[in-house]
Amino acid sequence: xxxxxxxxxxxxxxxxxxxxxxxxxxxxxxxxxxxxxxxxxxxxxxxxxxxxxxxxxxxxxxxxxxxxxxxxxxxxxxxxxxxxxxxxxxxxxxxxxxxxxxxxxxxxxxxxxxxxxxxxxxxxxxxxxxxxxxxxxxxxxxxxxxxxxx
Numbered sequence: 001x002x003x004x005x006x007x008x009x010x011x012x013x014x015x016x017x018x019x020x021x022x023x024x025x026x027x028x029x030x031x032x033x034x035x036x037x038x039x040x041x042x043x044x045x046x047x048x049x050x051x052x053x054x055x056x057x058x059x060x061x062x063x064x065x066x067x068x069x070x071x072x073x074x075x076x077x078x079x080x081x082x083x084x085x086x087x088x089x090x091x092x093x094x095x096x097x098x099x100x101x102x103x104x105x106x107x108x109x110x111x112x113x114x115x116x117x118x119x120x121x122x123x124x125x126x127x128x129x130x131x132x133x134x135x136x137x138x139x140x141x142x143x144x145x146x147x148x149x150x
Contacts, residue, residue, distance in 0.1 A: 003064060003098060005105045008054040010044040015056055018063035026088035050113065053082070055105055057089075057098050065089040067102040071113040082110035084120035094128075 008016055017037070024033035038046070046052055051072070057065035068086040084106070089098050103118070110118055118137075122130045 003057045003059045003093070005055060005057045005101055007105075007109065008047050008056060010047045012047065013040050013043055015058075015063055016043050016047065016054065019054060019056055019066040019068070022063055022066050022090060023068075023086055023088050026090070027086075053106060053109055055102050057093075057102060059093065064093040065098045065102060067099075067106060069106055069110070069118070071110055071115055073114075078114070080110070080113055080115040082106060082113075082115040082118040084118060087120070 008019070020033045020037070024030040027033070047054060051070055053067075053069040053071065055067040055069075056063045066086070066088055067084060069082050069084045071080050071082045073080050084103070087099060087102065089096075106118060120133055122133050
């Protein structure tokens with residue numbers, strides 16, 4: 001099966017909405033990804049920021065995989081790190097190397113913005129994600145905390 005990978009730009013509102021639908025389905029969390037969709041104006045502004053990277057894999061007109069990443073400037077050195085926030089492949093397109101291809105597509109974008117590494121989190125119950133990231137990089141055991149702002 002063939003697919004095309006590209007970075008979303010402010011003109012890709014439809015593909016951005018499809019990306020969120022894919023995440024809602026893949027992560028079984030429609031409330032988070034579809035419950036309060038941002039306006040087209042917000043999406044255009046988001047996609048115009050160089051440090052926000054939204055990649056999709058298309059099979060014809062369908063978004064079959066997506067990667068959302070942020071390139072974060074560091075303070076200890078003049079460099080950056082890229083953080084993969086979300087990565088999902090539709091069930092019908094898994095085990096075809098698309099997730100790896102999306103990560104490979106992120107690398108030159110991150111490098112161009114001064115990143116020296118890409119980092120990502122995976123929850124231990126998500127065995128396919130843990131296996132993918134273990135194959136591609138060095139595993140670290142960390143704890144994750146959500147700190148409320150209220």
